[in-house]
Amino acid sequence: MKGVEARRLFAAKPNGSAQSPAPYGGYSKGCLAGGVQLPETGPTWQAMRLSRNRNWAYPETVSYIRDLSTFAARQPGWKGLYVGDISQPRGGPMMTGHRSHQLGLDMDIWMLPPDRLDLSVAERESISSVSMRRAGGAFVNDKWTRQHHEILKAAASDPRVARIFVFPGAKVQMCNDEKGDRAWLRKIRPWWGHHYHFHVRLKCPSDAAGCVDQAAPPAGDGCAEAEDWVQNILNPPPPDPDAPKPKPRQELQMADLPRQCVNVLQSQ
């Protein structure tokens, strides 16, 4: 397997490995043993874009989606959740898109409120989510609702969650609107993109020795930092002439991944 990009090997696997479930490595440099498939339709969710075959997950991720979508289904106007990419059957790097989502612990949740949970396979390919942003992500637009706030709050308040990525304007909006407990805001991290969906990252399971957690978010609610980000969107600072040139994207090789990922690939 020397010299072959790991993403080509992982993308070629159509199903999970016949192993006990375990994430190995980090969110952007790892793989998933014993991945299970999020059922394409559940009582309160539908998995979208089935052709991508990225509805594979560590089992706890499936439980989490079950729980969060049950909460979402109690919100006015929401039948549950539309779930975007989780991971490939054996996790690992992908041919397109995400850098992370390699462990079966990252998931994208659409911002579009589901009004039906009987979408056909074809509809799940063609329907698009809806953007929540205005002014380049500095603000939310008129599609944003209190229900988005409540669902993100429930998502972040779950102790299984490490962090959630959403565009800066949404974080600031939630900072301004939250009048009660603010502890959950710490886990809401502003990031580029993430205005058609938010991204939930679960912590490494406590019994997963080979899983590498990310450092916890900085202390505090992070609202001042999000406001700074918004100000930089509205008034971009002049480019730094000494800024280093962005490095070309280096594709991961198998040797870059934990050694267990070779077994994950070779397993039945």
Ligand SMILES: [Zn+2]
């Ligand atoms: Zn994501």
